[in-house]
Amino acid sequence: MAAKRSYWLFKSEPDVFSIQHLESRPGKTESWDGVRNYQARNYMRDAMRCGDLALFYHSNCATPGVVGIAEVTREAHPDLTALDPKSDYYDPKATPDNPRWCMVALTHVQTFPRTVSLAEIREDPALEQMLVARKGNRLSITPVEEAEFKYICRLAGTPQG
């Protein structure tokens, strides 16, 4: 029996890494390194599979919101930036035997013609349950319902889904 595809939301600060950055990478693909939160790590390690789709969310910017779609194209493997003292993501507790942190690779699928803003998500009864809409939410990777994913794609004016 084929596993059902899952849906996710990935947050990123566009000043640091935007969906435009992702699209301009070779193969439109980049490793999602630097996750240093256990819950987010566990989603990647335990639940994320190739073929899963992700909403790409821009945070900490003028109009926070969903700006497009990416696909998981490589499953969890060690995030070796945790071992590099020169990396911003260095973790002194990481060791080669137990790097502690992992990453997946995301491939750009589509940049939406418009941003589906956080304000819009919060005021739409179909979306207000999303974790990203909760006040004080800081988790950088959250699961999304298939219906929410498709609804946001439709709001953005794309046939994707």
Next chain:
DNA sequence: GCCAACGTTGGC
């Protein structure tokens, strides 16, 4: 820049 909410750390 402000500050509320959160996750992590470390003393006990």
Next chain:
DNA sequence: GCCAACGTTGGC
């Protein structure tokens, strides 16, 4: 195991 202190996130 508790919980206060701290650093960070992220909307506004």
